[in-house]
Amino acid sequence: MLSYRHAFHAGNHADVLKHYVLGLVLDYMNQKDKPYWYIDTHAGAGMYSLTEGYATQNAEFEQGIAKLMSANNLPKPLADFVAQIKRFNTNSLDFYPGSPMVAQDFLRADDKMRLFELHPNDCKLLIENFSGQGKQVKIEMQNGFSGIKACLPPPPRRAAVLIDPPYEDKQDYLHVVKMIKDSLTRFSTGTYMIWYPILQRPEPTEMVDDLINLDLPNWLNVEMTIHEPSTEGFGMHGSGLFIVNPPWTLPKILDETMPVLTQLLALDGTASYAIDSQIV
Numbered sequence: 001m002l003s004y005r006h007a008f009h010a011g012n013h014a015d016v017l018k019h020y021v022l023g024l025v026l027d028y029m030n031q032k033d034k035p036y037w038y039i040d041t042h043a044g045a046g047m048y049s050l051t052e053g054y055a056t057q058n059a060e061f062e063q064g065i066a067k068l069m070s071a072n073n074l075p076k077p078l079a080d081f082v083a084q085i086k087r088f089n090t091n092s093l094d095f096y097p098g099s100p101m102v103a104q105d106f107l108r109a110d111d112k113m114r115l116f117e118l119h120p121n122d123c124k125l126l127i128e129n130f131s132g133q134g135k136q137v138k139i140e141m142q143n144g145f146s147g148i149k150a151c152l153p154p155p156p157r158r159a160a161v162l163i164d165p166p167y168e169d170k171q172d173y174l175h176v177v178k179m180i181k182d183s184l185t186r187f188s189t190g191t192y193m194i195w196y197p198i199l200q201r202p203e204p205t206e207m208v209d210d211l212i213n214l215d216l217p218n219w220l221n222v223e224m225t226i227h228e229p230s231t232e233g234f235g236m237h238g239s240g241l242f243i244v245n246p247p248w249t250l251p252k253i254l255d256e257t258m259p260v261l262t263q264l265l266a267l268d269g270t271a272s273y274a275i276d277s278q279i280v
Contacts, residue, residue: 006044006045006122006166007049008060010048010060011060011065011093013063013226013239014197014238014239015065016065016261017241018099018162018164020077021243022099022102022160023080023081024250025160025193025243025247026106027106029106035111035156035158037151037156037159037160038106038111039113039160039161040099040113040114040115040164041148041163042118042164043098043144044100044126046115046129047096047097047125049094050095063267066093068085069093071264074260075256075257100126101129103162104137107136115130115139116139116142118144120141144163148183149183149186152190153186154187157187159191160190160191161191161192162193163194167196167203167204170203173196173204173207177210184214190244191243191245191246192243194241196208197238198238198239199237200229200230200237204240207242216245218278218279218280220246220251221241221274221277222254222276223238224258224262224271224272225237225270227266227267227270251277251279261273
């Protein structure tokens with residue numbers, strides 16, 4: 001299915017959670033003076049305009065990143081994330097970076113990026129947004145579920161992988177579990193970040209349960225909802241990230257900052273967050 005365009009949702013509450021945690025993971029990766037690969041299985045276009053095109057139709061960023069940009073006295077990890085988004089803008093909030101651009105901000109000279117995007121138009125934009133990057137960035141127009149196999153294990157034996165499918169096809173939930181299982185046989189020490197929507201349907205919860213049942217030694221799951229589920233039963237009222245082999249520092253940072261983030265993005269009194277982990 002090639003109907004999904006992330007530009008409609010750029011900068012919304014789910015992007016904020018996803019990219020905030022992505023930055024925390026990559027910041028931890030940078031603490032070691034050893035190169036790593038960043039692999040993005042569903043990379044999107046890389047950069048999104050918030051003043052024209054798809055993002056203006058629902059203006060979801062107004063209830064997402066815009067709220068953080070106008071907040072005061074943020075905890076340092078959240079303030080650092082806001083400062084990163086500001087670097088992509090001048091005076092006003094005109095652009096929002098996708099996960100590849102967020103990641104590139106952390107990459108050092110010897111680190112490499114491997115990006116997969118199946119949608120022809122988004123892949124074209126992605127290539128344009130990363131033109132002139134040389135051999136550090138490699139972009140392929142294919143489904144990352146299959147493309148990742150050629151990347152594992154990466155030569156430096158260090159990698160952070162973001163898996164962020166649209167889930168328009170219910171099979172994506174099964175594809176995620178199958179991909180993680182296969183990836184861990186190829187490269188068991190990689191950090192795998194799986195984003196998922198929180199919906200009034202069983203597939204997201206079943207996927208998380210299936211991931212935990214892989215008997216992973218180290219994992220973390222963080223979820224945030226921003227409003228009560230719709231009475232019609234449709235729509236996303238929150239999102240989550242399940243991380244295989246997370247940084248051991250991550251639970252403490254999230255414990256300290258998720259209350260602030262949830263309060264800032266809350267649309268009603270039912271907004272909540274949850275953090276669960278097993279790190280040995």
